[in-house]
Amino acid sequence: MSDYWTPTHYAVEHEDAETLARLLARGADPFLRSRPGRTAAAYPHQQTSRR
Template sequence: MSRECWTPAHWAVENEDADAVGRLLAEGADPDEVCHGTTLLTHAIEVESDGALQNRRPLSVRTTAVLLAHGANPELADPDGDTPLDLALYYGHDLAVDLLHALLEGPGDGGRAGSRVVGHLARPHPGPRSWRLARRAR
C-alpha cells in the first residue's frame, strides 16, 4: 500500500496520534473514510494491535475510541469485507472488542445490535491476512 496517497486522517491513525485524529474529525474529516482498502476504524485497530505487538507495549484503544466518539460506524466493513469487530477479534484487541461490543449493545436498539454481535462472536474467525488472500483470490 502506497503511503504517499494516504489522507491526513489515515496518516494520523498510522502514527497513533489520537489528538490529530480528533482535530481532523472536528474540522470535518469523514470518520468513515476509506483509503487504500481500509476504513479509519479498521486501520486504527490494526495499528494499535500491531504497535503493541511490535513494540512490546500495552495495547491502546485511544485512536479507536476517538473515531467512535466522532461517529465512525462500528459495523462498516472495509472493501475486503472485514468489520472492525472481525479485526479486533483476530488481533486479540480485547479493549476494542469490549468497546465495540458495548457500543453495539447500546441502549435504544432493543438489543438487536447486541444479538448480532453475540452471534458474530460465536463464529470462528480466521486471520485477516489469510482471509484477505482468500477474498482476493475469488
C-alpha cells in the same frame, strides 16, 4: 504505508490522538478508503488481525 492515505490514516498510524481529534472536529471522514480499501476507522482492527 498504503496508497491514497488520508490525513486521518496517518494520524491513526502514528497514534496521534490530538491530531485525529482535530481532523474529525473539522469534518474529516474516517470512513474514506485507501486504494487497498482500508478505512482509518478500521485501521487499528486491521493491524491487530494481521498479527
